[in-house]
Amino acid sequence: MVSTKDYHSDYPNHWCPGCGNFGILDAMKSALAGLDLPPEKVLIVSGIGQAAKTPHFLQCNYFHSLHGRALPIATGAKIANHLMTVLVSTGDGDCYGEGGNHFMHAIRRNIDVTVLAHNNRVYGLTKGQASPTSMDGMQTKMQPGGVIANPFNPLAAALSLGAGFVARGFSGEGGQLSSLIQAGIRHRGFALIDILQPCVSFNRVNTHKWYKDRIAPIEENHDETDLIAALRLALGTDDRIPTGIYHRRESPSYTDRIGKLNDKALTDHRYRPELLKALLTDGYL
Amino acid sequence: MVSTKDYHSDYPNHWCPGCGNFGILDAMKSALAGLDLPPEKVLIVSGIGQAAKTPHFLQCNYFHSLHGRALPIATGAKIANHLMTVLVSTGDGDCYGEGGNHFMHAIRRNIDVTVLAHNNRVYGLTKGQASPTSMDGMQTKMQPGGVIANPFNPLAAALSLGAGFVARGFSGEGGQLSSLIQAGIRHRGFALIDILQPCVSFNRVNTHKWYKDRIAPIEENHDETDLIAALRLALGTDDRIPTGIYHRRESPSYTDRIGKLNDKALTDHRYRPELLKALLTDGYL
Amino acid sequence: MTIDISVLIGGEAGQGIQTVGLLMTRTCHRAGLYVMAVNDFESRIRGGHSFIQLRISDRPVQGPTRKLHMVAALDERTYGLHQSELTEGGLVLIPKDHADTMTQHHRCKTVDFEGVAKKAGSSILANTVAAGVCLSLLGAPSDLFENVLKSTFNQLEEERLAQNIQAARYGYTAVEDETFRWSWRWAMASPKGRLIDGAQAAAFGALAGDCRFSAFYPMSPATGIIQHLVDMAQTVPLVIEQAEDEIAAVNMIIGASFAGVRSMTATSGGGFSLMTEGLGLAAITETPIVIVNAQRPGPATGLPTRTAQADLQFVIHASQDEFPRFVFAPGTPFEAFSVTARAFELSERFQVPVIILMDQYLSDSLFVAEESFEAPETVATYTAADDPEAPSGYRRYALTDSGISPRALPCKGSTLVKVCSDEHDEEGHITEDADIRDAMVTKRFAKLSAMRKEIRPPEVIHADSEILLICWGSMRGAMTEAVRRLRAEGLSCGGVHIVDMWPFPDAAVGEILGKAGKFFVVEQNRSAQLGQLIRQQTGYQYTDAVLKYNGRPMCAGEITDTIKTKLR
Amino acid sequence: MTIDISVLIGGEAGQGIQTVGLLMTRTCHRAGLYVMAVNDFESRIRGGHSFIQLRISDRPVQGPTRKLHMVAALDERTYGLHQSELTEGGLVLIPKDHADTMTQHHRCKTVDFEGVAKKAGSSILANTVAAGVCLSLLGAPSDLFENVLKSTFNQLEEERLAQNIQAARYGYTAVEDETFRWSWRWAMASPKGRLIDGAQAAAFGALAGDCRFSAFYPMSPATGIIQHLVDMAQTVPLVIEQAEDEIAAVNMIIGASFAGVRSMTATSGGGFSLMTEGLGLAAITETPIVIVNAQRPGPATGLPTRTAQADLQFVIHASQDEFPRFVFAPGTPFEAFSVTARAFELSERFQVPVIILMDQYLSDSLFVAEESFEAPETVATYTAADDPEAPSGYRRYALTDSGISPRALPCKGSTLVKVCSDEHDEEGHITEDADIRDAMVTKRFAKLSAMRKEIRPPEVIHADSEILLICWGSMRGAMTEAVRRLRAEGLSCGGVHIVDMWPFPDAAVGEILGKAGKFFVVEQNRSAQLGQLIRQQTGYQYTDAVLKYNGRPMCAGEITDTIKTKLR
Numbered sequence A, B: 001m002v003s004t005k006d007y008h009s010d011y012p013n014h015w016c017p018g019c020g021n022f023g024i025l026d027a028m029k030s031a032l033a034g035l036d037l038p039p040e041k042v043l044i045v046s047g048i049g050q051a052a053k054t055p056h057f058l059q060c061n062y063f064h065s066l067h068g069r070a071l072p073i074a075t076g077a078k079i080a081n082h083l084m085t086v087l088v089s090t091g092d093g094d095c096y097g098e099g100g101n102h103f104m105h106a107i108r109r110n111i112d113v114t115v116l117a118h119n120n121r122v123y124g125l126t127k128g129q130a131s132p133t134s135m136d137g138m139q140t141k142m143q144p145g146g147v148i149a150n151p152f153n154p155l156a157a158a159l160s161l162g163a164g165f166v167a168r169g170f171s172g173e174g175g176q177l178s179s180l181i182q183a184g185i186r187h188r189g190f191a192l193i194d195i196l197q198p199c200v201s202f203n204r205v206n207t208h209k210w211y212k213d214r215i216a217p218i219e220e221n222h223d224e225t226d227l228i229a230a231l232r233l234a235l236g237t238d239d240r241i242p243t244g245i246y247h248r249r250e251s252p253s254y255t256d257r258i259g260k261l262n263d264k265a266l267t268d269h270r271y272r273p274e275l276l277k278a279l280l281t282d283g284y285l
Numbered sequence C, D: 001m002t003i004d005i006s007v008l009i010g011g012e013a014g015q016g017i018q019t020v021g022l023l024m025t026r027t028c029h030r031a032g033l034y035v036m037a038v039n040d041f042e043s044r045i046r047g048g049h050s051f052i053q054l055r056i057s058d059r060p061v062q063g064p065t066r067k068l069h070m071v072a073a074l075d076e077r078t079y080g081l082h083q084s085e086l087t088e089g090g091l092v093l094i095p096k097d098h099a100d101t102m103t104q105h106h107r108c109k110t111v112d113f114e115g116v117a118k119k120a121g122s123s124i125l126a127n128t129v130a131a132g133v134c135l136s137l138l139g140a141p142s143d144l145f146e147n148v149l150k151s152t153f154n155q156l157e158e159e160r161l162a163q164n165i166q167a168a169r170y171g172y173t174a175v176e177d178e179t180f181r182w183s184w185r186w187a188m189a190s191p192k193g194r195l196i197d198g199a200q201a202a203a204f205g206a207l208a209g210d211c212r213f214s215a216f217y218p219m220s221p222a223t224g225i226i227q228h229l230v231d232m233a234q235t236v237p238l239v240i241e242q243a244e245d246e247i248a249a250v251n252m253i254i255g256a257s258f259a260g261v262r263s264m265t266a267t268s269g270g271g272f273s274l275m276t277e278g279l280g281l282a283a284i285t286e287t288p289i290v291i292v293n294a295q296r297p298g299p300a301t302g303l304p305t306r307t308a309q310a311d312l313q314f315v316i317h318a319s320q321d322e323f324p325r326f327v328f329a330p331g332t333p334f335e336a337f338s339v340t341a342r343a344f345e346l347s348e349r350f351q352v353p354v355i356i357l358m359d360q361y362l363s364d365s366l367f368v369a370e371e372s373f374e375a376p377e378t379v380a381t382y383t384a385a386d387d388p389e390a391p392s393g394y395r396r397y398a399l400t401d402s403g404i405s406p407r408a409l410p411c412k413g414s415t416l417v418k419v420c421s422d423e424h425d426e427e428g429h430i431t432e433d434a435d436i437r438d439a440m441v442t443k444r445f446a447k448l449s450a451m452r453k454e455i456r457p458p459e460v461i462h463a464d465s466e467i468l469l470i471c472w473g474s475m476r477g478a479m480t481e482a483v484r485r486l487r488a489e490g491l492s493c494g495g496v497h498i499v500d501m502w503p504f505p506d507a508a509v510g511e512i513l514g515k516a517g518k519f520f521v522v523e524q525n526r527s528a529q530l531g532q533l534i535r536q537q538t539g540y541q542y543t544d545a546v547l548k549y550n551g552r553p554m555c556a557g558e559i560t561d562t563i564k565t566k567l568r
């Protein structure tokens, strides 16, 4: 039995005391242990940002990559060895800003990774500029007149792009978050979990309390397979923020659909000179 | 009175005979002339691709830029001089592939440009690779086993991102297309017109006939202001392809919201040394 | 007799010009002749002007020439554009009578290619007609050509193949009454080597380097390499993914390589620009990757379908800060093959990125390669075996004298593999420590001395000459021929060709150049980038430079002319 | 007496260390002293270790030192980390008694910063307490400090300001019974020059260059420049947009510049990597842009909050193919100001991109600048007036001898402006013509000769020395001090500082170095990039290199030590 202790890292944590990231970290540990996945079977890919530092504070394989580029790294890794469980730890800036294009296309591919988007609605590591999810009008040092843009709606975007698993969690609801992460990992295909997270240092608007006042679990009778219903939830115009699984519908993942990956991982093939020889003697160009 | 002749260019056309781009070109000319806009008041920004060559075949100001980068160029130009009418001529690869991130964020900003996405569901200029909108399973020389990805749905994506004007045209329906372009230009804010376009050289699936068999104008009773209704149309799972305006709802555009742009264009300000002098003598750092 | 004949077939994009060239090239090759074919096309799909230029000889040919013996013009424009390149007494085949063709300088013969093609079934067969016409005039046996048609079009239905053969035959008869002054008796011999373009050679090289994954975004002139990989991937364990952009492409191959498969991408300058940040990621995480940059003229979009050698300094210095990398620039298809295979080996052994500089000319031209393309019997593995006894002792960035740390793979054992693009400690955790930073820079640079040992010296011909021409990459053929010609004119002239560009072979180049009285760099760029590097790395200053940057491949004749002018 | 005192205040991120430094720096400046403050912080928001190091003198100071006279440790870690840097007899203020502090080498005094702060109202005032403690020990009049507090915190509510003043006073009294061996009588004089960091100076320079638009994506250490622009934008016609990524940022400024406003972006190496394709777009479309690259150590993410000078070769060669560009590397805030203003002027005049190389050290450190920062009375316009008589005769890329074509603006008259990233003809249409290509390359490069004339020669001190130190950018201060010190020790040593890096001042540098017996490059990178360039451009080979690349700014003492060792 894997326990959360197996995921304990001695590397000193870099986050601010009180940061929502701690709740996410704990939920990750309990989700992974709960699935009985040992650290050596798990790869976490991250970009750059506070969220992207997460794998240092866990025990696992990780690739802490470039700002915005976690998804293509994860895609390549998953193709090379589709037997790995691949998670992506990313921030709202990382995933929806710098990495926005990869977000769209990873969804289109339905690559089998679970994306944990630590959405604090601000650029934490670079000290508090607006992020794509910052609310319209939010003031920051860099946006003293307030943000002039519609906030990016990750759930609606993912749904309209055809994502098969779309959920929202909150860093302050560890139990629910942990089970969302488990469901995301179990989902075969692209899974997005957008995790609302207070940033105690830079986001004075969307505080822990602000979220507590607004979040509410999705109602029981919500039909997870109904895309329009999910979009309605995601686009909801009232104050409530539903948490839970908005949409879930499985279809073959990218690596499921590449014939040559079915039986064994690409990493497990051996070089066979006869294959190249055959091509080299194969008549004309 | 501006006439379509004012938009005539002597520069030899580069497109294949029979290409859907010709229909789009004609519709653009008649839309611009119909709005009585003279060429010198219009800026067309394009990326790279067959679609992006469009402005060479018209008479107007143009910036034929980099693959994927038409939208940020257009954004910068519009901020510098918001009195210009700015159109973007782009391809499905240009706009939704290489330029995907800019697409999302230009919509968030609600920058006042009209995007004509020549959607031939293939990379034309580079000889027929799959594009983000190629249908799942479509075979090309580069994808001999067929595309493995959900096609990008530009309308659904734009709607979920909050675009205020979302329409679909067809290169073979010039009259309708021309009025869509006019409506797009008149819309103050980001306007997307995704234009279905046969590529006679590389797309053997989505031919002129294929479209003719499927397109149908949106029904009269469709409520343009109803986002969910628009999403339903965009996500429709049957064979029909509705053309027309899916959604229209105006809100202040990006340049409308920058206070200092209200009265005059940024280009029209003159350098005033006293402003810098005041800052330079302004006490401490 | 020495045969050295140039034939140009020109027309509009979409007329199948490249196919004519391919058919004729194959026919010559099959007859045991040496041949090369240079493609010249515009960035459009239909219309405009494109051509293919063949050079046929009974001696090895390595580069294009400027003087044409025969022109087959499938459209009227071709004649006007290439008229001036005809050699005295040359022959032009034009589709329609031309008022201004009646010069004495060369002969014009009207052949209604499309009309003839229609007789064979369809006007699209005009290209096969043209091939028949040209081959007939050159003296090629018609059954030889028919056999080539059969093996080339063996995928087509019977009927279309038959039409093509008919078109070929009509082509032959269309010029029955015409003679070509330089035709020769085709004595059939066994084919010389392999007919191949640089793109396919590089793709073979990738397989010889055990490439398992490639991600790319389409961009001329790099698409050819990927297309060959795609075609080959049907039978080998190789996955190819078209990415959403070049940033994704380079990061996908980094991810795949990290996870344990050898990976590459291919692009051109604009795409490479977008990959520069990823290049640095590969460097600091010490993840092996191979990037092919198939050069074309810029800046920016530039001339998408043409050739250049202007990214040398860029790729050597690309990405912020500094790190060891290899840069190779093959000069022939065989070099493209062997260098690409070596690139995978060296990248993995040293855990550094490798950049291969190709260009449109090398990628898209057909050459006869006489070297033998061998599949290696084995491919070495450099990844560390897992130590199940002490998995927790594993440190991805363990400091070693060689700078190379044991590379384990994630999820392949009990060891945890941790990599990080921030400066990191031996375990792979972020560090801000000044001493560890120093140690890590030193570690990465420690690889340089062993990397230098892998660098092969330039190839030199006629080393002890007064004048040396020095070039890199695809200029090899033209430079070699120029040296031969200049020597034939009595000049003491030798040639130097560099493939292994970086780490720069300082000592070897310095020694070679130190002996020469004068040396000239020969390059397809504006600033003599090799010349700059030579000065930076050896202190020697080139006497002068032979440069061309209009997107067309340089010919030996242009080199000899320039050299002779400069020496005057 | 000569004052030259170094004080370090250290603690965790979030303890307001930078504020202590700022308050003390301002106090010294207001007293008419020379002072500089170097910030050192980690890439995190809370915890870890950060510090600010002040150097205070009655003579101009231009760089940091290694030896500390006083350390104020707001946390316990600071003491351990900086103990070894204390000079004999130095004083440490520590929050708690330390068992291992009782060495003879320096004195330790316990000050319970937080405890004292709580008395003043809140433990977060510990930083103000620390400032009070240090200033008191240095001998600074307490009312001077209180005035600084008032003008610094004049935005705060009364109550918080009063608390700060209280905290300052408690700080003063906490060390009443302590003396600092190097304290001095503070003779009040009028402030010397302006207290400014490189980032703010560059932002002022942008306004002096009439910058109207800036797009950026946040990245340390470039964010400071943009933050200053944002703060200034409240009163000037300047629009600033945070882009979705660096690719968007560079393309937005290209679009804005094309439409007619001077535009810039600022980033660091990773962002610059993403901008390289856009750089080429600006070049081929001949659209003026200014890019600031505030360097930090890499590769890739590297050390985000630290300093380096390792992108020189990269920015000179960045983007595919070749084109003229300016590269400048200011060495002081005043140079950052004047070079940035010049960058806008030259970019627009020559229609070429300009890159300004700054770094974290120059951007984030506070200096006393004695030069006068003047707003120019006028800013020239180089855009072509529209010719309403003959709008159709306008050609954006008209071939001219200077290479500069008249630049009209779109939608500003009856002329149509057509620009294109493919190679283009004079009108701005795509071309595939070899001759036009040649003409356009020649046109773009024709600008070089006039651009070269704009390049200012390096500044030299003690030109006729046997040994020269040569450096660029922010190494100016440390190099200058090193020269002074080496001369004081009797060495015949001079110094050379380059700001205008590209086009490289070949002739001027060659002449200067030609006279020296030996010359040493002084740089914050691993490969001596200036040294490489000097050899490439002048043929001279540096004797040796003084290099540092661990992310911390180089001090004069490190330079002198290395030089002395190398000369031994």
Ligand SMILES: Cc1ncc(C[n+]2csc(CCOP(=O)(O)OP(=O)(O)O)c2C)c(N)n1
Residues within 6 Å of the ligand: A048, A049, A050, A051, A052, A066, A067, A090, A091, A092, A093, A094, A095, A118, A120, A122, A123, A124, A125, A126, A131, D217, D218, D219, D220, D246, D270, D271, D274, D301
């Ligand atoms: C190419 C590039 N651009 C910019 C940066 C600087 N940068 C580092 S983290 C970050 C934003 C982080 O925001 P987010 O992803 O929301 O993560 P958070 O810190 O809020 O968790 C930025 C802009 C970078 N490292 N690389």
Ligand SMILES: Cc1ncc(C[n+]2csc(CCOP(=O)(O)OP(=O)(O)O)c2C)c(N)n1
Residues within 6 Å of the ligand: B048, B049, B050, B051, B052, B066, B067, B090, B091, B092, B093, B094, B095, B118, B120, B122, B123, B124, B125, B126, B131, C217, C218, C219, C220, C246, C270, C271, C274, C301
């Ligand atoms: C950075 C970069 N990558 C790739 C290319 C090559 N390229 C030119 S056009 C094109 C695709 C065009 O497809 P699309 O935008 O759909 O336009 P179409 O030709 O189909 O109209 C590509 C990949 C390029 N010019 N620049």
Ligand code: SF4
Residues within 6 Å of the ligand: A014, A015, A016, A018, A019, A020, A021, A050, A120, A124, A125, A198, A199, A200, A201, A202, D045, D046
């Ligand atoms: S800055 Fe914000 S997101 Fe980052 S660690 Fe601190 S509280 Fe968390």
Ligand code: SF4
Residues within 6 Å of the ligand: B014, B015, B016, B018, B019, B020, B021, B050, B120, B124, B125, B198, B199, B200, B201, B202, C045, C046
């Ligand atoms: S390739 Fe396709 S899209 Fe391009 S011009 Fe030809 S038909 Fe049109």
Ligand SMILES: [Mg+2]
Residues within 6 Å of the ligand: A049, A091, A092, A093, A118, A119, A120, A121, A122, A123, A124, A131
């Ligand atoms: Mg964030």
Ligand SMILES: [Mg+2]
Residues within 6 Å of the ligand: B049, B091, B092, B093, B118, B119, B120, B121, B122, B123, B124, B131
């Ligand atoms: Mg397309």
